[in-house]
Amino acid sequence: MKIIVFGANGQIGKILIDKIKKEGTHEVTAAVRKEEQAKDFQSKGVKGLLVDLEGSVEELTKVIRGHDAVVFSAGSGGKTGPDKTLLVDLDGAVKTMEAASKAGTKRYLMVSALQANNRKNWNQKIRPYYVAKHYADRCLAESGLDFTIVRPGGLTNDKGAGKVAISEQLERGKVSREDVATVLLASLEEEKTIGKAFDLTEGDKSFKDALGGL
Numbered sequence: 001m002k003i004i005v006f007g008a009n010g011q012i013g014k015i016l017i018d019k020i021k022k023e024g025t026h027e028v029t030a031a032v033r034k035e036e037q038a039k040d041f042q043s044k045g046v047k048g049l050l051v052d053l054e055g056s057v058e059e060l061t062k063v064i065r066g067h068d069a070v071v072f073s074a075g076s077g078g079k080t081g082p083d084k085t086l087l088v089d090l091d092g093a094v095k096t097m098e099a100a101s102k103a104g105t106k107r108y109l110m111v112s113a114l115q116a117n118n119r120k121n122w123n124q125k126i127r128p129y130y131v132a133k134h135y136a137d138r139c140l141a142e143s144g145l146d147f148t149i150v151r152p153g154g155l156t157n158d159k160g161a162g163k164v165a166i167s168e169q170l171e172r173g174k175v176s177r178e179d180v181a182t183v184l185l186a187s188l189e190e191e192k193t194i195g196k197a198f199d200l201t202e203g204d205k206s207f208k209d210a211l212g213g214l
């Protein structure tokens with residue numbers, strides 16, 4: 001499978017790309033917004049393509065064309081305001097969905113956030129972020145793409161525990177970025193995850209059992 005990762009230079013993105021490279025079954029492209037980031041990836045033997053999520057659907061279509069799957073793990077982050085949340089986390093994400101459709105790339109994995117689907121459970125301090133995640137996920141579910149929406153709890157940089165909980169609704173909890181990356185790669189390889197959206201936290205199940213239970 002040829003996979004393109006948006007947010008490739010981010011923390012989950014980098015771990016995922018390393019995992020894909022190490023596993024060796026798939027080809028991976030890093031979609032990044034700065035020349036030096038593309039060069040860094042190229043020096044590690046990973047194709048780097050320059051594109052800004054604030055750019056046009058046409059530009060995004062060009063970089064997605066030729067890939068079998070899109071992973072969206074980008075985000076404007078906590079240091080910018082709700083304007084960037086709208087432009088990147090919502091519109092940026094939806095533009096990649098439109099671009100994937102135009103490019104004929106059917107498979108699409110979204111890194112969302114725990115309970116983004118359920119307004120009652122949003123963290124009220126970052127409501128605009130949840131609004132963006134919620135509507136991006138809804139657009140994806142209605143896009144006709146072969147989607148999987150992974151909704152992790154609070155992200156940590158701990159070493160992967162190798163055990164997770166996966167369910168339609170989980171209590172607030174945390175999960176390491178490494179385990180999120182493993183779930184993303186395992187989801188790409190498990191057809192059962194197509195058309196599914198689920199919360200993800202630390203837990204007591206192996207990746208295989210957790211995804212197999214969907």
Ligand SMILES: NC(=O)c1ccc[n+]([C@@H]2O[C@H](COP(=O)([O-])OP(=O)(O)OC[C@H]3O[C@@H](n4cnc5c(N)ncnc54)[C@H](OP(=O)(O)O)[C@@H]3O)[C@@H](O)[C@H]2O)c1
Pocket residue numbers: 006007008009010011012013032033034051052053054072073074075076077088092111112113114151152153154155
């Ligand atoms: N933090 C949490 O607890 C939490 C919980 C649940 C879900 N999430 C979600 O998890 C995902 C990944 O998290 P992370 O920790 O890996 O995030 P991260 O390290 O902040 O990475 C985000 C990436 O998005 C890229 N990006 C931002 N704006 C862009 C634009 N206009 N065009 C292209 N790329 C752009 C950034 O590029 P640069 O490297 O150039 O800055 C960065 O590489 C995000 O979608 C986040 O919303 C986070």
